[in-house]
Amino acid sequence: MAKVPVQFTLNGEEMAEFVESGTTLLKALREKIGDMSVKGGCHQGTCGSCSVIIDGDLRLSCLTLAETCDDAAIETTAGLARGGVLHPLQRAFHEGFAAQCGFCTPGMLMAAKALLDRNPSPSREDVIDAIGGNVCRCTGYEPIIQAILSAARANSVNAA
Ligand code: FES
Ligand code: FES
Structure with a gap:
């Protein structure tokens, strides 16, 4: 499978990765980047556990291809607390x-x-x-x- 470059910010931090074409954002966040705050439940768009915010909109990361997130600003629960202070x-x-x-x-x-x-x-x-x-x-x-x-x-x- 071809690898595709993708750059985005994750909770304000710049990320640049190569992902296999067709990789879901859920898989890329957890397995490539190590953001385990994003959870996979149904993996088919029906439970909401994989929800992230992309450019201000709530999105299901199990139904979003990582390669479509180039230049996006992605937020996950890992970025909610700041400086040890809960959101x-x-x-x-x-x-x-x-x-x-x-x-x-x-x-x-x-x-x-x-x-x-x-x-x-x-x-x-x-x-x-x-x-x-x-x-x-x-x-x-x-x-x-x-x-x-x-x-x-x-x-x-x-x-x-
Ligand atoms: S894992 Fe259930 S909606 Fe994405
Ligand atoms: S599924 Fe998480 S508390 Fe119910």
């Missing part, structure tokens, strides 16, 4: 007992971040809609919804 969403998930397993939570966090980046004061319906593609088989979604709303409230207090 407000991570703090809200932690304090609200919204995270249970490591598979669904990274995708939930990225879906929530994509929402708050474009809509800092979402309604409950906005939140439910934003995480509609993210499946959790065990928690029930209420603590997750509450954590996202709580992070939005904390952000608006901090911004005031």
Whole structure:
């Protein structure tokens, strides 16, 4: 299989790699770059666990070819905490007992971040809609919804 050069930023850091044509971004991030914060669940676009943000949009890395990400700005949960300080969403998930397993939570966090980046004061319906593609088989979604709303409230207090 032909190798293709691809350059992008990952959580603000410049990356340059050769990937085999047809490699998914999920595989490239985990196996070539070592960003294990991105999780593969279904590998067919139905669970949301592999969600990342590409140029501001929430995308499924299992359905995205790495070679299409040239010049893109990619964000994953590995880049959420800065300088050892949790992102407000991570703090809200932690304090609200919204995270249970490591598979669904990274995708939930990225879906929530994509929402708050474009809509800092979402309604409950906005939140439910934003995480509609993210499946959790065990928690029930209420603590997750509450954590996202709580992070939005904390952000608006901090911004005031
Ligand atoms: S692993 Fe990508 S949607 Fe499930
Ligand atoms: S807590 Fe991760 S799938 Fe339910």
